[in-house]
Structures are given as C-alpha cells and as structure tokens.
Amino acid sequence: MKIVVHDTASAMLELLQRPLGERPDALREMLGPLQDVMSVMGDLDMVQMHRTGSGFRTDVEDPRYLPAVRQMREANVWDRIESCLTSAWERLSGAAPGLRTAETVHVVLVLGNPDDDLLTVRSAGYFGMGGIPGAIQLTMWPTGTSLAKIGYAAAHELHHNVRYANVVWDPAAVTVGEQVVAEGLAEAFVRELAGEGAMGPWSTALTGTELDTAYEKVTAGIDVTGMHNLPAYVYGDATAQRMGQRPVGLPDSAGYAVGLRIVDAHLAASGLTAAQSTALPARDVLANAGVPTRG
Numbered sequence: 001m002k003i004v005v006h007d008t009a010s011a012m013l014e015l016l017q018r019p020l021g022e023r024p025d026a027l028r029e030m031l032g033p034l035q036d037v038m039s040v041m042g043d044l045d046m047v048q049m050h051r052t053g054s055g056f057r058t059d060v061e062d063p064r065y066l067p068a069v070r071q072m073r074e075a076n077v078w079d080r081i082e083s084c085l086t087s088a089w090e091r092l093s094g095a096a097p098g099l100r101t102a103e104t105v106h107v108v109l110v111l112g113n114p115d116d117d118l119l120t121v122r123s124a125g126y127f128g129m130g131g132i133p134g135a136i137q138l139t140m141w142p143t144g145t146s147l148a149k150i151g152y153a154a155a156h157e158l159h160h161n162v163r164y165a166n167v168v169w170d171p172a173a174v175t176v177g178e179q180v181v182a183e184g185l186a187e188a189f190v191r192e193l194a195g196e197g198a199m200g201p202w203s204t205a206l207t208g209t210e211l212d213t214a215y216e217k218v219t220a221g222i223d224v225t226g227m228h229n230l231p232a233y234v235y236g237d238a239t240a241q242r243m244g245q246r247p248v249g250l251p252d253s254a255g256y257a258v259g260l261r262i263v264d265a266h267l268a269a270s271g272l273t274a275a276q277s278t279a280l281p282a283r284d285v286l287a288n289a290g291v292p293t294r295g
Contacts (some may be wrong), residue, residue, distance in 0.1 A: 031046040
C-alpha cells in the first residue's frame with residue numbers, strides 16, 4: 001500500500017491569497033484526490049462537504065487563516081502525519097498479514113474553521129474521516145492539542161481505512177455495534193502505537209458514572225441499524241442535531257468512549273491486539289466483550 005500525503009500547505013497558502021470568487025474552484029482542485037476515490041459513494045460535492053465538515057470558509061476574508069497554515073507548516077505537521085502513517089502501516093501489516101487495502105491511500109489535510117465549535121470545542125481542534133478505502137481527510141485548527149496529536153488522528157483513520165477494505169460497510173445495514181467497535185478499535189490502535197497520551201479527547205472525555213450511563217444506553221441500542229440512525233449513538237446528541245438527526249440522550253462522543261470500553265474487554269478476553277483485530281467482525285468483538293446482539 002502506498003500512502004500519499006498531499007502538500008495542501010502550499011495549496012492553501014496560494015488559495016487564501018486568491019480573490020474570494022476563485023477560492024471554491026481552487027478548493028475543489030485541492031480536494032481532487034479525495035473526489036476521485038470517494039466517487040464510489042456517488043456524485044459528491046466536495047466543496048459543500050468541506051463547508052458542512054468544519055472546513056475554513058471560502059466566502060470571507062479571515063486574517064487568521066494564513067498565519068494558521070504557516071504555523072502548521074512550521075510545526076512540520078505534514079511530515080509528522082506521514083511519519084505516523086508509516087509507523088501505523090508497519091504495525092498493521094506486521095500484526096495482520098494479508099489484509100486487503102487500497103493500492104494507494106490519499107491523505108488530505110485542510111484548515112478548519114476556528115469559529116466552528118464542533119471542531120474547536122467538542123473535538124479539541126482536529127478530527128478526520130477515513131472510512132472509504134483510499135481516502136483520508138483530516139481537518140484541524142492549530143491548537144496545542146491538535147498540533148501534538150494530528151498525526152495520531154491520521155493513524156486512527158488509517159485503521160478505519162484498512163478495516164473497511166476488509167469489512168463490508170453498508171449504509172442501510174450498518175449497526176451501532178459496528179460503528180462503536182470501529183471507533184474503539186481505532187483508538188486502542190493509537191494507544192498501542194504511541195501510548196495513552198496520543199489518544200483523542202473523544203475517547204477519554206467520559207469517565208465514572210457518566211460513562212456507565214452512556215454504556216448502558218449505547219449497548220441497549222447496539223442493534224439499531226442504518227447510517228441515518230447512528231450519529232447520536234456515536235457522536236452524541238449535539239452533533240446528531242447539527243446533522244439533522246434524532247437525539248437519544250447521549251453526551252458528546254459517547255460512542256467513542258463506550259466503543260473503547262467494549263474493545264478493551266474484547267482485548268482482555270481474546271488476547272488479541274487492536275492491530276490484530278482490524279478486520280474482525282464487530283459481532284466477534286461484541287461477543288468477546290460480553291455485549292449481547294441479535295446478530
């Protein structure tokens with residue numbers, strides 16, 4: 001598998017000095033490598049996805065944007081993403097030989113919108129999307145946390161990328177169980193790769209009775225099916241409502257924390273690592289963790 005981390009630093013520095021009217025087309029060109037891969041999902045408007053996905057605005061001049069990109073480049077963010085991905089792939093391929101993968105994984109990092117609280121407040125300035133084999137998109141606004149951890153977010157997304165080259169993901173049939181297991185495995189993999197300090201805030205925000213309550217609610221809905229029903233269980237009510245979906249009474253990132261608890265129970269019961277479990281069916285992980293399902 002070849003991993004290509006695209007030089008979006010240069011592209012964004014050039015884009016952000018263009019007239020506003022030219023910026024959407026420049027952004028579309030920058031996101032082209034993702035468009036080519038993600039076209040398997042249909043006719044996607046990558047610029048619209050950027051807007052709804054906490055990306056920087058293309059319709060306003062914002063004096064914060066250029067210094068932010070320069071700060072990211074000076075911090076060697078793109079090099080550190082590439083280094084983390086190289087280490088992550090070495091561990092995955094060594095732990096589970098024979099995994100199917102995309103021939104090439106295109107990695108595109110974009111500047112986020114500093115006024116978007118989903119990004120800057122609920123996600124500590126960074127997140128990613130990597131469930132379509134061959135494409136990883138990362139979004140960040142430079143903060144102490146995001147600058148330190150964006151490479152590990154890339155590793156988290158690579159775990160998803162490899163998992164879904166081996167596990168069928170059907171938007172109509174996907175369950176809460178599959179989604180929370182996938183998030184738990186990806187975070188446990190980051191921990192295996194670089195220690196607990198590398199993990200994202202979304203998997204560690206809930207503790208104690210709050211986590212216990214979320215665990216009960218998520219596991220009660222473990223067989224809920226359909227992509228449109230999953231956001232509240234995985235991301236929490238606030239993000240679900242932002243996406244136009246129904247809340248179920250869960251705090252931010254509940255599915256990540258619950259997924260990690262489930263995966264930790266699976267790892268303890270099976271003796272496997274998260275890397276070795278990359279392509280394991282969710283039903284097996286849930287069974288090892290003692291979570292009953294209908295599947």
